[in-house]
Amino acid sequence: MSEIKLVFTGSAGAGKTTAISTISEIPVINTDVRSNDFTTHLIRQSIDTSRKETITVAMDYGELTLDDGQKLRIYGTPGQQRFDYMWKILIKGALGLIILVDNAGDDPVGDLARYLDNFREFIKETSAVVGITRMDLSPEPNLEIYHEYMQSHGIRLPIYSVDARSRDSVVMLIHALVAMLEYG
Amino acid sequence: MLAPQLITKLDQRLAKLLEDCSVINAAVVTTADGHMCAMRQGNQDYPLERLATMGSTLMSLGDTITAELKMGTCDNIISENKQGIVAFMHINNNLVLVTLTVQKNALGMLLSHSRRCAEEMAQFV
Amino acid sequence: MDYQITTRALDKTNNVFFKSMLQLIQNQLTQKWSYEESAHIILVDLEQPDGIEFWISKPRDVFLIAYARQNFYHAEWFLQKPLRIQPLLQLLNSLAMLQPAQLLINSPPITANQCPPPPKPSSVASVPAAALPSVPSLFSKAMSGTSEGKNKYCLDNKLEYFEPSIYLLGLLQESLVAARPRRFSCLGSAPLYILPYENRCFSAVTKMQQLDSLQENLYSSYAKNIKVVNLTPEELLAEVQKNALRAYPMDTALWLATLRCSHGRLILGQAPDSVIRLKYWPNFVVLPHDTVHVGLAAFMLKNTANLITIAQKTHTTLETVVDFFNSCKMIELTIEEPASESRLVDKKIAEPKRRTLKDILNRLLR
Ligand SMILES: Nc1nc2c(ncn2[C@@H]2O[C@H](COP(=O)(O)OP(=O)(O)OP(=O)(O)O)[C@@H](O)[C@H]2O)c(=O)[nH]1
Ligand SMILES: [Mg+2]
Numbered sequence: 001m002s003e004i005k006l007v008f009t010g011s012a013g014a015g016k017t018t019a020i021s022t023i024s025e026i027p028v029i030n031t032d033v034r035s036n037d038f039t040t041h042l043i044r045q046s047i048d049t050s051r052k053e054t055i056t057v058a059m060d061y062g063e064l065t066l067d068d069g070q071k072l073r074i075y076g077t078p079g080q081q082r083f084d085y086m087w088k089i090l091i092k093g094a095l096g097l098i099i100l101v102d103n104a105g106d107d108p109v110g111d112l113a114r115y116l117d118n119f120r121e122f123i124k125e126t127s128a129v130v131g132i133t134r135m136d137l138s139p140e141p142n143l144e145i146y147h148e149y150m151q152s153h154g155i156r157l158p159i160y161s162v163d164a165r166s167r168d169s170v171v172m173l174i175h176a177l178v179a180m181l182e183y184g
Numbered sequence: 185m186l187a188p189q190l191i192t193k194l195d196q197r198l199a200k201l202l203e204d205c206s207v208i209n210a211a212v213v214t215t216a217d218g219h220m221c222a223m224r225q226g227n228q229d230y231p232l233e234r235l236a237t238m239g240s241t242l243m244s245l246g247d248t249i250t251a252e253l254k255m256g257t258c259d260n261i262i263s264e265n266k267q268g269i270v271a272f273m274h275i276n277n278n279l280v281l282v283t284l285t286v287q288k289n290a291l292g293m294l295l296s297h298s299r300r301c302a303e304e305m306a307q308f309v
Numbered sequence: 310m311d312y313q314i315t316t317r318a319l320d321k322t323n324n325v326f327f328k329s330m331l332q333l334i335q336n337q338l339t340q341k342w343s344y345e346e347s348a349h350i351i352l353v354d355l356e357q358p359d360g361i362e363f364w365i366s367k368p369r370d371v372f373l374i375a376y377a378r379q380n381f382y383h384a385e386w387f388l389q390k391p392l393r394i395q396p397l398l399q400l401l402n403s404l405a406m407l408q409p410a411q412l413l414i415n416s417p418p419i420t421a422n423q424c425p426p427p428p429k430p431s432s433v434a435s436v437p438a439a440a441l442p443s444v445p446s447l448f449s450k451a452m453s454g455t456s457e458g459k460n461k462y463c464l465d466n467k468l469e470y471f472e473p474s475i476y477l478l479g480l481l482q483e484s485l486v487a488a489r490p491r492r493f494s495c496l497g498s499a500p501l502y503i504l505p506y507e508n509r510c511f512s513a514v515t516k517m518q519q520l521d522s523l524q525e526n527l528y529s530s531y532a533k534n535i536k537v538v539n540l541t542p543e544e545l546l547a548e549v550q551k552n553a554l555r556a557y558p559m560d561t562a563l564w565l566a567t568l569r570c571s572h573g574r575l576i577l578g579q580a581p582d583s584v585i586r587l588k589y590w591p592n593f594v595v596l597p598h599d600t601v602h603v604g605l606a607a608f609m610l611k612n613t614a615n616l617i618t619i620a621q622k623t624h625t626t627l628e629t630v631v632d633f634f635n636s637c638k639m640i641e642l643t644i645e646e647p648a649s650e651s652r653l654v655d656k657k658i659a660e661p662k663r664r665t666l667k668d669i670l671n672r673l674l675r
Contacts, residue, residue, distance in 0.1 A: 058248070
C-alpha cells in the first residue's frame, strides 16, 4: 500500500486539531491562524470561557510510526465550510474518516448531516466513525437524538460521545473505525 | 471583522493598484482566516470570494513550509500558470493580498506593484 | 359457541392467575371461554424449557398461543407477559372471530418465514414430541452440513438456554419491573445499587472496564448467593454519597450481568435461527468489552445475519457471538428480522490492508 492515512474532519471548532495532537508522535504541523470569526467567538464566549482563538485554514498533519516502521499519516481538514476545497484534496487515498461534531454548535445534528453528505461517496467506499465532542458544555442534543437521526436515514456508523482532548477517546474512535473497515 | 472605514481604504488602494498597473486583472484582500475584505477586478468574472479563502490557505501553507525549513517569514507565493500568474503575499499577520494577471511575461510588474501596495496597506491598517 | 383453552409450562402462580383472569373477564368476552386441563387451544410459556420444547416439537392438531415477554418466535398468536386484562380480552375475542376450521387446523406454530413448514407425513404415524430432536433447525442443519467446520458452529445439542432468573440478571430485571431501589451484594465484591426510576446504578468500582476477579464475582454469581436489600431512594442516595460511589447507566449492570453469565448459551426464549442486526453502535464507553466485541459490533451494524454466519464471517467462536448477542439484546440494541431479510454486505479486504489495520490498532492500544 502506498500510503496509510486517516483523516479527521467535522464541524468548526469540534476538536480535530486537538484530537490529532493527542495521538501524533510528532508536534502537529498545523496551519491555524487567529480567528476573525465574530459569530463563532460570540457563541463560544457565552458557553465556554476558554474560547477558541485559532482556526485551521489548510490542514493539520500528524504521524504515528507503526511497529514495522511504516508511518500512519493523520490529516485534519479545516472545519469551516468555506475551505471545502481542502476536504477533497485531503481525503484522497485515505483509509477511513473520523467525523467530529461540536455539540455546543448552533446545529450539531445538521452539521453531522452535512459532513455525512459531503463525504458520502468516500464513506460508501470505505467507512467512517462519528465523535460528538463538547457534550460536557452542551449535553443536548443527546446521543439518542443522533441514534434516531442515523437510524431514520439508514446510516450505520459507529458514534460516540468523546472528548477530543482525551487520548482514550480518540483511540476508541479509531478502534471503531478499524473494526468497521475490517468487518463492517 | 475590519472597521468599515478601513475596508473602504483597502478598496480604494486596490482600485489604485489596478489603475497604476494595467497588467493586473484582479486583486483581493483577505483575512488570514479566509474572509474577503476588499476586491477589484477588470472586465473578467473571477470567483474572488473563493480566491480569498484559497489565498489564506495557501499563505498559511507557505508560512508552514518556511517555518519548517527555518527560512524566516514567507514573503510571497507565486503560482505561474499556462494562462497567467497569481501572487500571494502578506500585508501583515492578519491580512493577505492576492493579485493576478493573464500576461505570462508580467511577473516583475505584478510583484513590484503588489508589494508596494501591500506595504502601503500595512501602514494604515 | 363454547371455547376451551388450556396452558402449557406455565408455573403455578401464572396458571392460577390466568384461570382467575379468565373468570374475571367472562362477561366482556364475545363468546364463552373456559379453562380445561386439556384443550386444543394452548397458551404456551416460551420462557420455560418445557414450553420451548413443546413449541418447537410442532405438535399437531393443536392451536398454539405464545406466551412470553417478547415475541421471539414471531408467533402468529402471541400474548405478552405479564398477563393483563386488555390484551387477553383482545386475543380471545379475535380468536373467536376466526372460522372454526381455522382454529381446528394446526397453524404452523413456528412462523412460516423462518422455518419451512414440516413436511406432511404420508403415513398417519405421528411422532411423539419427545422423540424429535430438540435442536433448532438451523443449528442441526449446520451440524449435518459441510464436512468443513463440522461441529464447529453449532450450539450445544442439549439446547441449554441461559436462564437469567437464576443469576444476578434475573434479580436486576425483577427489580426494574417492580421499580424498587435495591442493593445487591455478594461476598468480596463491591455492592451494586440500582435506582430503577432514574435508570442508573452505582458502585464503588471506578473502572467497570477492568473488574478484578473479586469484583467480577457479583456479576457472575447465582442469584441465591446474592444478598438483596430493599432501600428507599433516600437511603440509597445517602449510601451513594457516604461511600462516594460512581454512577453508571443501568445498561452497564444489565450488560455485565449478561456477559458474565451467559457462557455461550442463548438467552431463554430466543429463537436460535433468527437473523439479527444492531440498531445502533453500542456505547462501549459504559459497556465493558474486549476487542473482539468491537469487531462483532461492526459486523452486526452493517450485516443482518444469523448467529452462525456472524461467527463464521468474523472468525469468532459461536460462544462469544452468543454472549455478545445476549448482552446487546438485554439492553435492546438488537433488531430481529425474518430469515428472508438476511443481508450480507459484500466485503473484500486485501490481506496487506488487513495487516495494516491490525498494526494501527496494535500501535494505538499498546
Ligand atoms: N470542554 C470541552 N472542550 C473540548 C472538548 N473537545 C475539544 N475541546 C476543546 O475545543 C477546542 C477545539 O479546538 P480545535 O482542536 O482547534 O478544533 P478544530 O476542529 O481543529 O477547529 P477548526 O480547525 O477551526 O475547524 C479546543 O479548545 C479543545 O480543547 C470537549 O469534549 N469538552
Ligand atoms: Mg483545526
